Amino acid sequence: MMPGPGRSGLILEEPLLWEKGKEGRTAFSMPEQDVPECSGEVDRELLGNGPDFPDLSEMDIVRHYTRLSTWNFGIDTGMYPLGSCTMKYNPKINEKMAATPGIAASHPLLADELSQGALQVMFELQTFLATLTGMDAVSLQPAAGAQGEMAGMLVFASYFRKKGEKRNKILIPDTAHGTNPASAALCGFKPVQVKSGADGILDPKIVAELMDEETVGIMLTNPNTLGLFEESIREITAIVHGKGGLVYGDGANMNAVMGLVDFKRCGIDIMHLNLHKTFSTPHGGGGPGAGPVCVVEELEPFLPVPRIVKGRDSYHLEVDCPDSIGRLHAFFGNFGVLVRAYSYILSMGAENLKKASQLAVLNANYVRESLRDVLHLAYDKPCMHECVFSDKKQQEHKISTLDMAKRLIDHGYHPPTIYFPLVVPGAIMIEPTETENKDDLDQFITVFKDVAREAREDGERLRQSPMHSKVRRLDETLAARSPCLTG
Amino acid sequence: MMPGPGRSGLILEEPLLWEKGKEGRTAFSMPEQDVPECSGEVDRELLGNGPDFPDLSEMDIVRHYTRLSTWNFGIDTGMYPLGSCTMKYNPKINEKMAATPGIAASHPLLADELSQGALQVMFELQTFLATLTGMDAVSLQPAAGAQGEMAGMLVFASYFRKKGEKRNKILIPDTAHGTNPASAALCGFKPVQVKSGADGILDPKIVAELMDEETVGIMLTNPNTLGLFEESIREITAIVHGKGGLVYGDGANMNAVMGLVDFKRCGIDIMHLNLHKTFSTPHGGGGPGAGPVCVVEELEPFLPVPRIVKGRDSYHLEVDCPDSIGRLHAFFGNFGVLVRAYSYILSMGAENLKKASQLAVLNANYVRESLRDVLHLAYDKPCMHECVFSDKKQQEHKISTLDMAKRLIDHGYHPPTIYFPLVVPGAIMIEPTETENKDDLDQFITVFKDVAREAREDGERLRQSPMHSKVRRLDETLAARSPCLTG
Amino acid sequence: MRYLPHTDTEIMEMLAVSGHNQVEDLFAHIPEECRYQGEMELPEPLSEWALTDHFQNLAANIRSSSAKAVLLGAGSYSHHIPAIVPGLINRSEFLTAYTPYQAEMSQGTLQGIFEYQTLTARLLGMEVANASMYDGASALAEAILMALRLTRKKHTVAISAAIHPHYREVVRTYLQAGPFTIVELAVGEDGRTDFSALANIDDLAAVALQSPNFFGVIEDLERAAQTIHSADALFISCFSEPFAYGLFRSPGASGADIVCGEGQSFGMSRSFGGPGLGMFACRTKYQRSLPGRVVGETVDVEGKRGYVLTLATREQHIRREKATSNICSNQGLCALTAAAYMASLGGTGMRRIARLNYDKAAYLRKGLVEAGAKLLFRTPTFNEFVLCFDDDFEPVRNRLLEKGIVAGMELGNFYKEYKGAYLFCVTETTSKAVLDTVIKELRI
Amino acid sequence: MRYLPHTDTEIMEMLAVSGHNQVEDLFAHIPEECRYQGEMELPEPLSEWALTDHFQNLAANIRSSSAKAVLLGAGSYSHHIPAIVPGLINRSEFLTAYTPYQAEMSQGTLQGIFEYQTLTARLLGMEVANASMYDGASALAEAILMALRLTRKKHTVAISAAIHPHYREVVRTYLQAGPFTIVELAVGEDGRTDFSALANIDDLAAVALQSPNFFGVIEDLERAAQTIHSADALFISCFSEPFAYGLFRSPGASGADIVCGEGQSFGMSRSFGGPGLGMFACRTKYQRSLPGRVVGETVDVEGKRGYVLTLATREQHIRREKATSNICSNQGLCALTAAAYMASLGGTGMRRIARLNYDKAAYLRKGLVEAGAKLLFRTPTFNEFVLCFDDDFEPVRNRLLEKGIVAGMELGNFYKEYKGAYLFCVTETTSKAVLDTVIKELRI
């Protein structure tokens, strides 16, 4: 019997949509044709044949997606300790609130007075996020973390343009998420890599060496992607500010420090939050998310338009902001995601949010201590919300991080993040989050120890894994070499 | 590769609720204590300790039921050709309608004028069911088919009591569902078994022999549980009526004949319908269902109270019905189920309901014709909504109906009804229903043929099946011998 | 039609296999005189959207459900339902499955019902429970029939007049065809059952009480158990509000032999009275006489723990007319819902919510008494209580109705002797603000 | 708190393992000056029930959403959403999964997205599509950036002024930091893009149009393709209302090189403008320059078909600053929703609904014109159209608002030249009765 909850059971195969269906079936309930037909009058030149979609019955569609869903694994299925992703429980009540008919049906382009409830949600959420980070002003428009980063980089650019300064480099630590350099580059900056220190955090001396008047500043993640708090953050931000630069904070790891760290006091000028991580909105197998940016007062004029302004007893939208970087989204960003985060913050309150961070850090340290005998610890110091191991100990048995990750699938766990951050070869990054209980962590630890034992004693089993899943290891090279992107 | 959709995949184990949990956790959102506490004042003599329930977090509960659900199989998962059960697609829109806040929140005991919408639903559904069956009056109160039967038997009893006749026997065919004799017995009647004829239907001659003035009448199912239409129904009902008896119709198989058969013209006096079969309300792993009874005018006074009466422009409840058998349910029966059936009838309309029956019968005959070479046909004549085979051909290979049924599980199908009706030894009763499409039927047929091939060539595999499911064949004898009903 | 997948071509192909030319031919053997005449007269089919509009209109025509508060229970209670409960139980694997005849592909339902049986037994202080009955009323009727089976030659049952009037009516319906006598035990001045009539009954099979009873009054179950057992009868204890057992001693712990009642409070919305849930539990020694389905634990061929429907020999599909009940489909999904609800509460939550219900009801009761109302009974109650008024209460009630508050129900229809008395109910869902409004209105 | 499972005992046990005494010790290494001062000032936590009340109040404060009809599109459309679509896509296995990095336990999402890519490509007449962008506006911006990458040394793009004004703003935001010039092509008298300015541009990389454009007008895409290609530029065709392609020729079939736009119409509610769906498709030859995630087909070690995220070398997590885009999280669940929606429609349904949209819009347009309104443009439109009025339309619009009908949007804020003109939208969700009310009101 495997020590994890993973087992084999009955699941059903299902073909591609267009391998099913018969012309003439439908799963759509046709509304009444209560007006005369006149589409026939249209200019033939402009007409098409309509798309080549399969026709399916309602039962066909229901079975199709029901079956597909059973090949997937979500947080509701089991533990999902994907580092840097904060896969915590996504409360169902938030889904229900977002589906409130009046909220879900609201049109984004009507007069402000017709939309007060929606504007109130956004205004209050901005206030909450400002309180949570310690920052002064917030824009909710970015549709994900990377778009938040982009907003930040554009603010940098606008800020220096306005000051009349030409700077085009930006410091980015080697532990940064790939979106950081990509966002910086998109906004015309040249990333300069900052090596993290031997203890996994940034050394102010190195920053001081690299920071100059051609550099807009630094873009760092705190807690960083090794799960460590940048303890010299105040020195670093002082150095950057000293050279006239700005500091961008990637706040994707905010779940570690709610109510515990004040980012403004750390010297951060602008930061984004990932609501789909810290604020428990579901990740939906890839999105939608939301990546609000929070800034210090000085940078507020640069935030995206429209801005939501509270008048005496109503809210309104302001678009006349000459310094703004402009609009990032057709409307207000992923409003439905904002609603969920708002609902989460209201459900939790200050004390529980802080406690959530404390427990998230407790859980990570517990896993870290419990697995340190069997996995190599990349940096041997207390961690924040996640701990990073590597496959160093397993290499002698020719077992890689990938093999262990795939074996965890058989045991019924979603693998941790692997091979990231890049500075740790064969990284295994575990973020349990606060919603996992001790019993479940203990079981996970037992399983990981068992996998480590197998790595020593029965390596072939690991290389052959996963064995329980509907498909076995997939050929990613083939997929990339001869791409087949549509059927 | 197996020809059916059944495969092995990853599923997760999950302990019993009380094997999880820690005192002090909760999954319930505590409402505010906005009034003074005074429960402390209660007489200690009456107090208890509260139940010994495990304390779990919201995530615990969510994972628990999510995992349990993956061990189950519903219509949405795949084909469920359980004969006599009419496992057709359960439209999702009906669930949504039943959850309409104003409908779901209505209290059953308020003044009629506060509940008009709910009364309207019931009144109109009664009318629809009367139209569908051809009968004159309807009571929606019975909570399931068996309670409908009981209502019918009590109507029989009241009818004869009122007439001052003492009759205590009732004719019930050997093909009847077990609930029929059970319901009759519960109401003080002694069931007399009527043997069905060689062609699977009742012979009026036999009925004539058995029917006498000590017999209240007959309780028959039409189409019967062999999937055959009782072609002599008019003769039979005439015989029973001739002896002053009444005819009860078990309408569980109504799905075969909507808009095609008029039950009043057949001579039926009272019948029940299973809304959780014919009218597509989901069966919920055992219920709730609804088993309305439909009667001819003469029997209307005996129907359960309250009756819903339509006034000039409002509905009201009538309890003053001296001949009524009384109340069967604390309120109005399974109202939420009635709402779904009402929603279904409104979605379909007359034409589609008739077409549904036609297609249900088409599907059953198609399966019957397609499998007749590999399975023994109990009665070789065109069937209605279901066809009944047996394991006669497989017996020489020492393969039973049970073995084949269990093998179908591995192929990804819910087995047909087995070993019922009792008159067919080793019965395999297949009711595909109209919502299965031809492609899926063809695949099912291919699979069943393959199972029949295996029965000849590889019997041990069948006896070992199912192999894909989370648990293998379970020891039912042990369960019954030393019952363990609570943990 | 989106539920009917057949294309015309497919229909022709399929007909060909059975040698038919048109679908009508499949019905050729149905005698002409049995045929439906013409087409059914039903409304034209509605699209999803027209249907939704129709339901919005219907709902708008249920004024009570748009009320701010309905201060009435009487067997149907408003309790908070966590969003997770319906969300999980409506997963299609649970919702669209049949009764778990094929255990290997129904372990989800089966383990879930086994857990329901266990939590139910724990709640009620009993040893075993079944997989559900239709509702509290029919559960009581079945409990009485079970007691009559167990006590064989005795034919009289006594039922308290403080049991929900509808439950008593259903009992009468179920028992009407048998050779049974039903004696009703009067309600005492304290609102509890008066057992004095018991002494005069000969062949007493069982006595049935409800606690909290229809008036919200907590019966003294321990004393009742002594009285009933010394009359050599079985003690059936029923309920319509199981939340009471978060605070008050369970019927099982008080000595009942069979406990049954309504479980709607555990996660089901009122839904005009159904579907709810008949809960049913008894002592182990009676388990083979239980009506209804039960799930039991067993092992598979590899020794792995699993669950099956068991004790089938009690049931109609094996024993037919000799079955312990005719019940077949039960309220399975409601039982699963109740289990998920009980588990969401946990022991700790159950106690807290029960207390809050008590406290809120007490707040209104005290407030109204201070405003001039009189308690009909002075015995401890849970959730519900009965008040009398010096002046006609109807004008007050009507004013409250205009404010969207349904304040209690007049008892005259149920008990002539209590005409002019009103039954009130308060649960955790009613805010203090609403309660204060009611109190204030009475003072006016 | 129900989301935080730790009991105090467990916390102590866990702390002991890492040698700590209290939770605060875990944060001891955070410099004092970085610490949060005091406690956060946030509202007290709300129970599920208090939260629900709060949201009811918020919703009541969104007057537009209680309106009977909002006859406005402008990038956000009201279409019927079958109950099955959200029900299926919100199954927790889809909803609570992360981006499918571990393909073996994400085949549901992966096949679903592969199907989305395929249906999208078919709809738009293209060969490949990605797994989604944030919205129509950023998709257009990314399309232009892609075109600029493909055409290397050219730095000018021309965009039609008939493209949704917000989309154009987003394009400006995205391009502001680069060495690019954006030229706007004027709107002709027929409401279509005027290409005459193209002739004067030197290093033209791409031209972007929208069809149906912001005025609902169908651009002549075939002629546009010729013009643009003969200027040696890439043709980007965008949209905000994909239902149009159920009736009108797809951009791909008309010669576009990159097609992108907003997919909110396919199963997403308006939700105050998001989440929607950026759809993005191109020719196979450009697939390695695509921004965003893509799913590809492959096989497992046993040769079984399966799906993986692929072409990762374009992406930020491999190529970092050299990536084709910085996008990481996209609108995955919305893409899955759109696929389920397109599949529910089927080809047949898509054509029918598109026609019905056309017919309904035409009905209102004709009715209003008969009642005295004037068409701003006489070119064929889909769904949306622009009207001018002899008299001020505001009083009529206000009267309709009081009847719960939002009738169009004045264009002055977007186009000074069209001040006093109104953009209307009608979809299959608006009943003839509502349309008749609008027409009648104008006649008054």
Ligand SMILES: Cc1ncc(COP(=O)(O)O)c(C=O)c1O
């Ligand atoms: C540290 C960090 N930064 C940025 C991002 C990008 O966020 P998003 O995926 O929402 O664009 C992520 C998430 O993947 C992250 O982990």
Ligand SMILES: Cc1ncc(COP(=O)(O)O)c(C=O)c1O
């Ligand atoms: C023919 C027949 N009669 C009666 C019944 C009993 O119906 P129910 O299960 O709703 O009590 C059934 C269903 O099992 C049946 O198939």
